[in-house]
Amino acid sequence: MRQFTTRDLDKQVGDVTDAAAREPVVLTRHNNPRFVLMSYEHYERMRAGADSRRAYRVSEMPDEHAVHFDEAVGRLARGERYDDEP
Known part of the structure; x- marks a missing residue:
């Protein structure tokens, strides 16, 4: 899973969202994981239990x-x- 800082999100929103379209990405703040950004389709698969990953x-x-x-x-x-x- 790729990682970006919250500052990266501010400055490179296109790059971060492009990466999140392919796979979930971790957003860090002060070197600590804070958020996961993923496509809506991936989120829906997870919510529906259709994603067997764990x-x-x-x-x-x-x-x-x-x-x-x-x-x-x-x-x-x-x-x-x-x-x-x-």
């Missing part, structure tokens, strides 16, 4: 999710993009 604490994450998480963090650490990013 959030876990790292300590509670199932092993099969931990493997994917570690792989994704490794890709990001190497400067690679997400699979669906242009």
Whole structure:
């Protein structure tokens, strides 16, 4: 999930909303997560229970999710993009 500061939202609203159209983004203030911005369609899927995704604490994450998480963090650490990013 991408992160932006609330200041980014003020200065780059187009970039932030474009990112939120693709996936939920975290808005931080004073380096702390404060808000999540997402498309209305994503919100409706979540509300309807049609989205099977689930959030876990790292300590509670199932092993099969931990493997994917570690792989994704490794890709990001190497400067690679997400699979669906242009």
